[in-house]
Amino acid sequence: MKPDLSKSETGHETPILSLTDLSVHFALRGSALGRLIGRSSGSVKALDGVSLDVKPGEVVGLVGESGSGKSTLGRAVLGLAPVTAGSIKYRGREISRLAEKAMRPLRAKLQMIFQDPHAALNPSMTIEQAVSDALRIHGVPAGERRAQVASALERVGLAPVERFAPKYPSELSGGQKQRAVIARAIALGPEVLVADEPISMLDMSVRAKILSLMNDLRADLGISFIYITHDLASARFFCDRVAIMYLGKIVEIGTAQEIFANPRHPYTQALLKAIPDVSVVGGPPAELPRGEIPDAARPPQGCPFHPRCPRAFAACGWEARDLKVVLEERWTTVDLEVYQRESELFPDLGALQTVDRVALLRTPRSAEVIAVLESIRRENPAEPFFTGLIEMNQVPGGVQLEFVDSVRPVLLPIVEAGSSTSVACHLYSDVVDLTGTGGVTAPVG
Numbered sequence: 001m002k003p004d005l006s007k008s009e010t011g012h013e014t015p016i017l018s019l020t021d022l023s024v025h026f027a028l029r030g031s032a033l034g035r036l037i038g039r040s041s042g043s044v045k046a047l048d049g050v051s052l053d054v055k056p057g058e059v060v061g062l063v064g065e066s067g068s069g070k071s072t073l074g075r076a077v078l079g080l081a082p083v084t085a086g087s088i089k090y091r092g093r094e095i096s097r098l099a100e101k102a103m104r105p106l107r108a109k110l111q112m113i114f115q116d117p118h119a120a121l122n123p124s125m126t127i128e129q130a131v132s133d134a135l136r137i138h139g140v141p142a143g144e145r146r147a148q149v150a151s152a153l154e155r156v157g158l159a160p161v162e163r164f165a166p167k168y169p170s171e172l173s174g175g176q177k178q179r180a181v182i183a184r185a186i187a188l189g190p191e192v193l194v195a196d197e198p199i200s201m202l203d204m205s206v207r208a209k210i211l212s213l214m215n216d217l218r219a220d221l222g223i224s225f226i227y228i229t230h231d232l233a234s235a236r237f238f239c240d241r242v243a244i245m246y247l248g249k250i251v252e253i254g255t256a257q258e259i260f261a262n263p264r265h266p267y268t269q270a271l272l273k274a275i276p277d278v279s280v281v282g283g284p285p286a287e288l289p290r291g292e293i294p295d296a297a298r299p300p301q302g303c304p305f306h307p308r309c310p311r312a313f314a315a316c317g318w319e320a321r322d323l324k325v326v327l328e329e330r331w332t333t334v335d336l337e338v339y340q341r342e343s344e345l346f347p348d349l350g351a352l353q354t355v356d357r358v359a360l361l362r363t364p365r366s367a368e369v370i371a372v373l374e375s376i377r378r379e380n381p382a383e384p385f386f387t388g389l390i391e392m393n394q395v396p397g398g399v400q401l402e403f404v405d406s407v408r409p410v411l412l413p414i415v416e417a418g419s420s421t422s423v424a425c426h427l428y429s430d431v432v433d434l435t436g437t438g439g440v441t442a443p444v445g
């Protein structure tokens, strides 16, 4: 089997940055409001066992919907998010649990560019002062700062330097401000820049220019980038590799070229389909996966994408909570009268919280509930929820639902000549029965 390409890829170059099984969990305090909305105390798995290598001069894109953990990954690399488990190595040195004092000198080498350049600049400092101050903090002697500031401003296109150096942020356009932020970062000679949505707040007309500037910095200075974005088109242009993230995990990673030409994970396929076609003015809305992104504090069993996945099958992790998505999807298509009759039978879908393989659907009208579920099954033979539902029985107090055992998919390389992609999806695993009749044939991973 080929190596998992989320770790040191095809080349032999030593990674400059290496994340292994990295997890960041945020504790949730059980507030009164939290309990009211069914969120007990527990934790949000913002990052859940992520492994990733970044080579010198490489641009790795992190792409995924809101809440998938992209920013948390970037912040963890810079020591700005608390690491719960796993490791972050910079040039082979473990940095995941360094005290702030030990981390500070590394901040010259590992830096972050944020989305909002206006917020990143002190309004009372000129651009020269802002860049010079960063150099001062990192111990650059006063006599050397001026020349270094000029060189950085020139490098990012804020030239002639004497025109831009004395300006305050309020006197610059959005694109110029982001150039100033980048100048401040590169003045310190960084090796890795974590760029968190660096162009999303800029005018369309300047986005390509800032991307192109970052591309030049990579080529000329050998800076590695972790490029965080929702914008797949920019990732395609700028990234060597792209990692697709969903609920704290990398679900697919490969070269940008292959991810865009041949997306494997149904989530990646859905994201690519959702790119608006700018050539179709006022065209139909892009197709999105059904349902909403689940609560990261209570992620789905098995594959975290399975409740929304059009290709899910028996082993993907079905559970009682998923019935809510199935019913809500149905009720958007039926007559008002049918909706009213059926929704009375399921008065408290929010109570379907259990993640056990066997769940009790509390109801005094068990026979009717089973009849509705059976009719949905008949009308939607392709509905994947039912592939995972083995039994549905009347028991005292309600209806007992029993599901196929779930298996959480892990990132595995695609075994195909010329492929650079690893994917975490049972569709690409040979240890899971794809027929949906027998469930799992052997544990994955």
Ligand SMILES: Nc1ncnc2c1ncn2[C@@H]1O[C@H](COP(=O)(O)OP(=O)(O)OP(=O)(O)O)[C@@H](O)[C@H]1O
Pocket: 026, 027, 044, 045, 046, 064, 065, 066, 067, 068, 069, 070, 071, 072, 073, 296
């Ligand atoms: N400090 C925090 N405390 C509690 N939860 C947090 C904290 N930071 C992030 N989270 C949660 O962690 C999950 C991942 O958040 P993160 O910001 O990393 O996602 P993202 O993919 O960067 O989203 P976006 O694209 O909206 O920035 C979310 O559920 C978020 O609510």
